[in-house]
Amino acid sequence: MKVGIVGAGMVGSAAAYALGLRGVASEVVLVDLDAALAEAHALDIAHALPFASGMSITSGDYDRLRNAGIVIIAAGSAQRPGETRTDLLGRNAAIFRDIIGEIMRVCPDVILLIASNPVDIMTQIAQVISGLPAGRVIGSGTILDSARFRSLLGAHLHVSPRSIHAYVLGEHGDSQVLAWSSARAGAVPIATFATQVGAPITDLVRAEIDDRTRNAAYTIIRGKGSTYYGIAAGLARLIGAIRQDEQAVFSVSIVTEYTEGVQGVALSIPRVVGREGVTADLYPELDAQERAALHRSASILRGLFDSVPL
Numbered sequence: 001m002k003v004g005i006v007g008a009g010m011v012g013s014a015a016a017y018a019l020g021l022r023g024v025a026s027e028v029v030l031v032d033l034d035a036a037l038a039e040a041h042a043l044d045i046a047h048a049l050p051f052a053s054g055m056s057i058t059s060g061d062y063d064r065l066r067n068a069g070i071v072i073i074a075a076g077s078a079q080r081p082g083e084t085r086t087d088l089l090g091r092n093a094a095i096f097r098d099i100i101g102e103i104m105r106v107c108p109d110v111i112l113l114i115a116s117n118p119v120d121i122m123t124q125i126a127q128v129i130s131g132l133p134a135g136r137v138i139g140s141g142t143i144l145d146s147a148r149f150r151s152l153l154g155a156h157l158h159v160s161p162r163s164i165h166a167y168v169l170g171e172h173g174d175s176q177v178l179a180w181s182s183a184r185a186g187a188v189p190i191a192t193f194a195t196q197v198g199a200p201i202t203d204l205v206r207a208e209i210d211d212r213t214r215n216a217a218y219t220i221i222r223g224k225g226s227t228y229y230g231i232a233a234g235l236a237r238l239i240g241a242i243r244q245d246e247q248a249v250f251s252v253s254i255v256t257e258y259t260e261g262v263q264g265v266a267l268s269i270p271r272v273v274g275r276e277g278v279t280a281d282l283y284p285e286l287d288a289q290e291r292a293a294l295h296r297s298a299s300i301l302r303g304l305f306d307s308v309p310l
Contacts, residue, residue, distance in 0.1 A: 023053030141253030
């Protein structure tokens with residue numbers, strides 16, 4: 001599978017590197033306004049590939065994306081001093097209009113993977129601009145938040161995070177919802193399992209895991225300026241699932257018809273992902289508090305989207 005990446009900054013270049021290490025793409029093309037940056041990253045990653053996989057990587061213009069099955073969009077503008085979030089979204093919507101127009105010109109049947117933040121809003125903007133079915137415009141959503149949640153639960157319970165089935169729902173951001181009531185270790189409810197292994201999830205433990213999941217990005221940004229390795233690995237895993245038509249479950253963001261009373265908003269719930277993109281939603285069992293929190297998250301996102309001039 002040929003994969004394009006638009007935006008050769010830290011997220012885009014790390015995603016290309018992760019794809020090379022996993023060997024889930026046959027070819028990757030980096031596209032960036034800074035052609036020298038894209039070329040440098042492509043060369044550096046190409047020199048790592050003999051140790052990892054047979055993937056090829058190059059850089060170029062949008063015409064080089066022709067026949068790509070998937071294109072990651074990791075481009076966008078940073079917020080300027082004194083600029084409102086709505087102003088920033090408006091500028092990024094204009095950037096997306098140019099980028100997506102070029103992508104659709106050369107590969108109209110593509111699956112778009114959106115990594116630019118705020119990812120839920122940018123996913124909805126991308127779906128509107130592209131005109132693609134919602135299931136083919138996929139935001140990375142809360143895949144990374146869910147991985148953080150599982151990692152912290154696994155550490156507390158002394159079990160592999162891969163055996164934890166737990167999801168973060170809603171916004172990839174401050175209003176995200178940790179779905180505690182549907183979390184499992186293997187097939188066992190998380191609270192039951194915690195009692196069985198002598199590591200009960202007290203209110204204090206729960207609050208700490210919630211805080212560390214919700215605020216992990218801020219900790220990383222304070223230390224090194226941005227996050228990129230985790231999301232890069234998540235994007236590579238998604239592409240592997242699409243390439244192999246795995247019908248695997250991930251908490252990704254697409255425009256969703258109806259969520260807790262809010263219509264037409266991009267957010268994350270568990271979804272089935274395969275060769276055609278998202279093929280099904282798996283709405284988890286939630287308690288009343290979690291349903292209210294998800295309604296609030298959806299309402300915030302819908303309000304932000306409605307504020308964007310398109």
